[in-house]
Amino acid sequence: MVLVRDNVRKKDNSKHLIPIDKPILLIEDQESMLLMLKGLIQEKYKIEIHTASNYAQAKALLSKHRHEYYLAICDLHLPDAPNGEIVSLLNRANVKMITLTGTFGERDKTSILPKGVIDYIIKDSINAYEYVVELVGRLYNNCHHKVLVVDDSAISCTMIANMLTMQNFEVLVAEDGVQALEVYKNNSGINLIITDYHMPNMDGFTLTLNLRKDYSKEQLAIIGLSASGDTDLGAQFIKYGANDFLAKPIRYEELLCRVNQNISMLEYMEALRNAANRDFLTSLYNRRYFFSQGKQIFQQAIDNESDISVAMLDIDHFKQINDNYGHEAGDDLLIHFSEQLTEHFEKDLIARIGGEEFVILFDGLTDDIVIKMLNDFREKIAAQVITCDEAKISMTVSIGFNSHKEQHLDAMLKIADENLYKAKQSGRNQVVG
Numbered sequence: 209m210v211l212v213r214d215n216v217r218k219k220d221n222s223k224h225l226i227p228i229d230k231p232i233l234l235i236e237d238q239e240s241m242l243l244m245l246k247g248l249i250q251e252k253y254k255i256e257i258h259t260a261s262n263y264a265q266a267k268a269l270l271s272k273h274r275h276e277y278y279l280a281i282c283d284l285h286l287p288d289a290p291n292g293e294i295v296s297l298l299n300r301a302n303v304k305m306i307t308l309t310g311t312f313g314e315r316d317k318t319s320i321l322p323k324g325v326i327d328y329i330i331k332d333s334i335n336a337y338e339y340v341v342e343l344v345g346r347l348y349n350n351c352h353h354k355v356l357v358v359d360d361s362a363i364s365c366t367m368i369a370n371m372l373t374m375q376n377f378e379v380l381v382a383e384d385g386v387q388a389l390e391v392y393k394n395n396s397g398i399n400l401i402i403t404d405y406h407m408p409n410m411d412g413f414t415l416t417l418n419l420r421k422d423y424s425k426e427q428l429a430i431i432g433l434s435a436s437g438d439t440d441l442g443a444q445f446i447k448y449g450a451n452d453f454l455a456k457p458i459r460y461e462e463l464l465c466r467v468n469q470n471i472s473m474l475e476y477m478e479a480l481r482n483a484a485n486r487d488f489l490t491s492l493y494n495r496r497y498f499f500s501q502g503k504q505i506f507q508q509a510i511d512n513e514s515d516i517s518v519a520m521l522d523i524d525h526f527k528q529i530n531d532n533y534g535h536e537a538g539d540d541l542l543i544h545f546s547e548q549l550t551e552h553f554e555k556d557l558i559a560r561i562g563g564e565e566f567v568i569l570f571d572g573l574t575d576d577i578v579i580k581m582l583n584d585f586r587e588k589i590a591a592q593v594i595t596c597d598e599a600k601i602s603m604t605v606s607i608g609f610n611s612h613k614e615q616h617l618d619a620m621l622k623i624a625d626e627n628l629y630k631a632k633q634s635g636r637n638q639v640v641g
């Protein structure tokens with residue numbers, strides 16, 4: 209099997225870039241603005257940008273690439289369409305948009321954003337352009353978040369759900385706290401709950417309290433809704449564990465800002481957790497995380513008298529790979545190897561614990577199954593030829609296995625490590641256990 213890996217390192221060097229696979233349409237008549245915005249966006253995201261400096265050019269591009277656009281960013285007043293006609297054109301083409309405009313006066317004319325408009329930005333400073341750039345990334349990332357809206361009023365629920373859908377969130381709804389807990393339990397990936405207070409069966413405070421028993425503010429954001437006139441509710445929601453609150457009637461723009469702020473905070477916390485728990489090069493878990501999780505899994509297996517086993521893996525002659533093809537090619541191979549590990553042992557706890565050393569913890573699997581999985585993996589790696597910057601590289605892996613329960617996880621690993629040493633001594637590319 210031949211695998212081409214010549215882009216791995218380049219991808220890794222630009223990890224902060226979000227690859228957006230559909231182009232953005234940028235419509236702006238002032239060339240300097242257009243170039244600045246294009247530059248700012250492409251500095252941050254890997255994205256193709258089509259540009260138009262007037263309505264006619266935008267129309268031509270839309271008819272050519274009709275269903276392709278991820279988003280349009282458009283000046284509301286174009287020389288050949290001075291009255292915001294671009295909004296209807298983009299709506300007809302089904303392209304969501306961020307609109308740019310010159311003054312507060314114009315902004316004030318629209319208390320409700322026109323159909324298809326995600327946000328409305330006043331071009332008064334560089335900050336406005338930076339906000340647009342952030343919003344582009346936010347909209348892309350929102351696709352990965354689910355939001356649960358909890359309100360017994362179907363009208364209110366639908367309205368909030370529509371606002372969130374506009375911002376690319378996947379939205380689920382529930383009529384009261386009891387239903388919300390059920391929906392939350394049955395759907396993974398809900399990161400934000402927006403909940404009303406007054407609801408039958410279970411109110412918003414009780415729902416918040418129930419959720420906080422198991423999920424911290426860093427894991428799950430909750431925004432409470434407080435009815436107009438009830439000034440205490442917002443503060444009470446925070447005291448019961450909500451991250452934030454929104455006053456009814458809900459204004460689209462405020463909802464957008466608060467939701468995005470809370471989701472950004474969750475992403476930031478996740479990034480911090482990843483920085484602490486994951487290896488920078490391969491994104492696999494690091495030694496610290498492996499031991500903190502592994503010790504709990506180990507203890508449960510001891511308590512339940514269930515199967516537990518460990519494997520130590522070490523790529524063979526990795527120094528030669530570095531010496532022959534360079535350290536960067538070596539890095540590419542480590543990334544590739546880690547991806548293969550994650551794919552092959554998707555349910556098991558994997559970590560990179562040294563340069564070319566990896567460890568796996570198997571919970572609840574019999575020896576026969578694990579040894580077969582390890583041998584299948586070893587054979588799969590040996591059969592691959594990886595093309596890295598035009599060099600064709602093969603590698604093999606030696607594996608030490610141990611399922612004998614010792615007093616501590618470390619002691620189990622020590623035996624696996626001794627078996628790994630035996631695998632190396634007996635010619636490499638084999639499983640010993």
Ligand SMILES: Nc1nc2c(ncn2[C@@H]2O[C@H](COP(=O)(O)OP(=O)(O)OP(=O)(O)O)[C@@H](O)[C@H]2O)c(=O)[nH]1
Pocket residue numbers: 489522523524525526527528530534535536537538539542562563564632636
């Ligand atoms: N490219 C790259 N190389 C690394 C990294 N971490 C460690 N290494 C290299 O991995 C190599 C490990 O070499 P050795 O411990 O001698 O082992 P080996 O060559 O794999 O030989 P055996 O384990 O005996 O089969 C060293 O050359 C390290 O410099 C890394 O993050 N990237």
